Amino acid sequence: MAVNGSFASPLADARMSSPKAGVLDGLASTALQGLNGWSVALSLFLLLVVYDQWSYIRNKGSIEGPLFKMPFIGPFLESVNPEFERYYAKWKSGPLSCVSVFHKFVVIASTRDMARKVLNSPSFVKPCVVDVARKLLRPRNWVFLDGREHVDYRKGLNGLFTRQALETYLPGQQEVYDKYFERFVQVTEQNGGKQIPFMTHFRELMCAVSLRTNVGHYIDDDMVKKIADDYYHVTAALELVNFPIIIPFTRTWRGKKAADMILNEFSKCAAKSKVRMAAGGKVECIMDSWVKSMFDSEAYRQKVARGEDAGEKPAMLIRMFSDFEISMTIFTFLFASQDATSSACTWLFQLMAQNPDMLDRVRDENLRLRNGDRNARFTIDMLENMPYTRAIVKETLRYRPPVIMVPYMAKRDFPITDTYTAPKGSMVIPTTWLALHDPDAYPNPDTFDPERWISGDAEAQGKNWLVFGTGPHYCIGQTYAVMNLMAMIGKASLELDWKHYPTPRSEEIHVFATIFPMDHCPLTFNKRV
Numbered sequence: 001m002a003v004n005g006s007f008a009s010p011l012a013d014a015r016m017s018s019p020k021a022g023v024l025d026g027l028a029s030t031a032l033q034g035l036n037g038w039s040v041a042l043s044l045f046l047l048l049v050v051y052d053q054w055s056y057i058r059n060k061g062s063i064e065g066p067l068f069k070m071p072f073i074g075p076f077l078e079s080v081n082p083e084f085e086r087y088y089a090k091w092k093s094g095p096l097s098c099v100s101v102f103h104k105f106v107v108i109a110s111t112r113d114m115a116r117k118v119l120n121s122p123s124f125v126k127p128c129v130v131d132v133a134r135k136l137l138r139p140r141n142w143v144f145l146d147g148r149e150h151v152d153y154r155k156g157l158n159g160l161f162t163r164q165a166l167e168t169y170l171p172g173q174q175e176v177y178d179k180y181f182e183r184f185v186q187v188t189e190q191n192g193g194k195q196i197p198f199m200t201h202f203r204e205l206m207c208a209v210s211l212r213t214n215v216g217h218y219i220d221d222d223m224v225k226k227i228a229d230d231y232y233h234v235t236a237a238l239e240l241v242n243f244p245i246i247i248p249f250t251r252t253w254r255g256k257k258a259a260d261m262i263l264n265e266f267s268k269c270a271a272k273s274k275v276r277m278a279a280g281g282k283v284e285c286i287m288d289s290w291v292k293s294m295f296d297s298e299a300y301r302q303k304v305a306r307g308e309d310a311g312e313k314p315a316m317l318i319r320m321f322s323d324f325e326i327s328m329t330i331f332t333f334l335f336a337s338q339d340a341t342s343s344a345c346t347w348l349f350q351l352m353a354q355n356p357d358m359l360d361r362v363r364d365e366n367l368r369l370r371n372g373d374r375n376a377r378f379t380i381d382m383l384e385n386m387p388y389t390r391a392i393v394k395e396t397l398r399y400r401p402p403v404i405m406v407p408y409m410a411k412r413d414f415p416i417t418d419t420y421t422a423p424k425g426s427m428v429i430p431t432t433w434l435a436l437h438d439p440d441a442y443p444n445p446d447t448f449d450p451e452r453w454i455s456g457d458a459e460a461q462g463k464n465w466l467v468f469g470t471g472p473h474y475c476i477g478q479t480y481a482v483m484n485l486m487a488m489i490g491k492a493s494l495e496l497d498w499k500h501y502p503t504p505r506s507e508e509i510h511v512f513a514t515i516f517p518m519d520h521c522p523l524t525f526n527k528r529v
């Protein structure tokens, strides 16, 4: 046997070598004897667990939430595969409730009034999207600006969503719908006339429409397809709570790679748009519209500087932005719209297939506005005069709101109620579902009833209409989003027949950044004759 074959510590050896040691010495050495590396680590760990629980309970205060949290990670594993029912149970548990995941304390504001309070308190909170979004969109992106800076930047973008601007984007959108509607029919044919889940096809369609609207023809169809495919990784990276660092080959890593690729492409588009707009080209997309107003502003400024008659002052004087700045901002439009519009599009097709009488009314309205010519192109006038199609879109957005949570961050201690203050640094998440399913505002809220927007008083329930948020960060693309969905479903009603194949999971909700039918919407499409 080896001489030093025991695990006795040097301290133990010391005690044995000192038989005359006193009682105190004995006690001290017994205590010290336990102080090997493992026990120090264990004690530290226990201290941290206690601290973690203590700080959770202190932050939780009087609001709803589990009494104890799973040490450190909290319900992280649940948030990897979020279930709608769990979220719903949380919202129903109280107007304010909480969880703590890793280092993040999260306050959930569920009711209409709590959600509105958060969204309308810019001096206490700012949007934080989700943690990883900052890495994907880049920390210097305008959506992370706060206060005056945010207001000023946003003013410069408002011109991109006026009636006049939206009109210039319509031809590009028609072109995309023409192509994809044909493709939907082909997909069904290639599948032997059998149904397949269409959610991913709708996501691609919405991405293609977004890209055409945002960057026109500066990217070709192959790149549209590549971005639509890769964008999936961006969405997948957007879980509510992520691991704090980006680890290679994880979802967040793939999302970041996809985001970098898209930002790079959009920078190239910005350079092309500058060349085309400088040469007096026609505005065809959001990027052109913005670049043109940069040039108009610059021309005005130079004339004023030279003392010349500068003519009419542009509605908004903006500075020149670099290609990458333009790219970052355009990426926010794609980012903000892609998941939300894909969700709305999927539910819209499903709901219309389930309600053929409603679809007939959409078709009649659209045909009438086209004077009976179903191939007539949609125009802005038409889209402004479709009360029934509008009601269908608004009811879809109410019944299945794409954005169910809007994460904000407390910039300082935020007294949400008289009895509860969300601590500085916590995530504060207003939710939209309960406001949009409030039976006082929308009787029989779980029934899809577009009529409430025509003969009912749904339109008067502005306080509950949180589909696009409220306050200084309300959705800048909301008019465009509603109009685009109306244009899509109106055109589809005239050119396509589609059938839904319900499954037991068709009405269940799959949370994937936004919400989708759990079975991803099995459909077949045929050309309408």
Ligand code: HEM
Residues within 6 Å of the ligand: 119, 127, 143, 154, 332, 333, 334, 336, 337, 340, 341, 344, 401, 402, 403, 406, 466, 467, 468, 469, 470, 471, 472, 473, 474, 475, 476, 477, 478, 480, 481
């Ligand atoms: C059905 C489709 C859409 C839904 C449901 C939706 C919903 C929302 C919501 C809930 C917010 C947060 C508002 C808040 O914090 O109060 C938001 C913000 C935003 N949305 Fe949308 N959105 C949609 C489509 C779009 C589209 C098509 C665009 C772009 C063209 C867009 C651009 C934005 C931007 C840039 C913001 C951030 C605004 C800011 O921070 O000032 N959204 N949207």
